[in-house]
Amino acid sequence: MNIKLSLNNAVVVLLIALFSISMSAKAGDVYDYIKLDNEILIATDANWAPFSYIDDDGVMQGFDVDVGREIAKRMGVEARFITPAWDVITAGNWNMRWDVSVGSMTPTASRSEVLNFPATYYYTPAAFAVHEDSTLTVPQLSGKTICTTAASTWEMYLQGDLDMLNAPAFTYDVTPGTITSLVDGAACLDDVRLGAGVRNDGMIDSLPMILAAIDAGYPIKVLGDPAFYEPLSLATDKGNDDPELDAELARIITEMQKDYSLSLLSIQHFKNADGTSADYTVSY
């Protein structure tokens, strides 16, 4: 970035004035800073009900958000949520803009080059969904146009390149002709609802999110058995490696599993297709 150097003096002065507002550039131990600021900055998605979304009062809600709040509570600090785009989170190099991702991230080999995965806190199935008028079956989706979220495990699955860590075995049942990678699953849902084969032939996303959409009246249906099961983990930045923070996060998740508070949150937020509550915190 030589951009700054090439500007004339007045601009440089202005820029420095602007940056000095936010120049509290943190360095060193992340956990110490969390304790010092009495605040943990949690990155999560704001467009992914029922995991995380903004409610009527402008407050973040959802399973991931509640897990984040509980972690902060047990750490004895305040929780603050930040909502960058998903691919910005998975790219790593957070520069301490936020301390931890509580955003249902699946540990993969490629992601673990830039991120640490201190604790897996639940497991969800990934499933294909199509418009309810569609007659396709899962094997017939091969060669068709499938929609998914950019930089997601579902996209990696469609590309035949899913390198999950500590996950149950699975097979690649679908090789799409075209993969449409959009900014989030909500964008895919809005395309699928237009009709079978209008913008795409189907989509793949997390099963609870598809069920929530069906619940909201979307004319879509889940196709076949889940494509694969994925473990979902907290993530921290490898660029600002802090084993102390990772250990503390792992300890809190274990504690929440032991006293069933994690299960209770899952039951509270997730419903099965038949309306019963779902506990996704138990490994398959």
Added chain:
Amino acid sequence: MFVDTVIEDKALHKPAFLIGLFVAVLAFFFAFNFTDTFFGEFLRPVIGEPKESGFFGRLAVSIVLAVLFVLNLFVISFFKLKGQIAIVWIELFLLFLAFAYSFDLKMSFIQSRIGLMISQGLFTTIYISAVSIVIATVIAIVGAIAKLSNNGFAFAIASFYTSLFRGLPLLLQVYLIYKGLPQIGFMVDAVPAGITALSLCYGAYMTEIFRAGIQSIPRGQWEASRALGFRFSLIMRKIILPQAVPIIIPPTGNQFIAMLKDSSLVSVLGVWELMYLARTLGQRDFRHMEMLLTAAMIYWALTIVLEVIQARIEEKYKQKG
């Protein structure tokens, strides 16, 4: 533009034009079959079941629509100019409302969230745009003077700056500043990063506008001021800029309006401004069109306010000149 003194007869009052218009509109409505819509339903007493009315039904609906359309224009042509403008505006706006209505919107959903859209989203959008506009204006004045100077360094730096920042997409600049600056030790949060990108990008465009405005002042003004022994800053403040401002205002107002909407690009950084909330607030209930249309109306209303302000300022300088 001057109002031409040669007034021709109104085209809409010539039978040949009316018939030609009617045929063209009829062909248009016939090509896009309107039988299955509200209009077919309206004509049910004449054409029977709209779906089974066939060629006759389609023709009947097209003729009725074409007659209504031409009659509407014919009636409007008898109004005075201001009345015509008002009626056409209202009719186009009603068409837009009909377009929005066709999405089957849930009004209670919009009502429950519009407070947040305004208190959080609109506030952030205006805050980001306003700060960026101020900084961009300062950059533009400095940049324009540098581009007009005979100092090689000042000109080189200013021209490199305008070339670079006009040459990169704004979204790319947002990402470069947000992701790139921390790499060299400057930690910028999302909002300052967005403001920096907007200021630098629009500062570059406005540098060119200001430069052109200053250059449009005749050379004689400079020479006369110098002959009177004025210093550069005094010439600029009291003689050149007051004359350049009326020329600069219309394109600058354009830039302000464009920036207001381009501030939505900051939403990729997760800032809860208008566009971001429009994309996310509908998520929980999977109702996205409601929020998108609400944001559209808010942006439009804001732009109209800016247009009115620009017109007022222009009017003020017109009287002075």
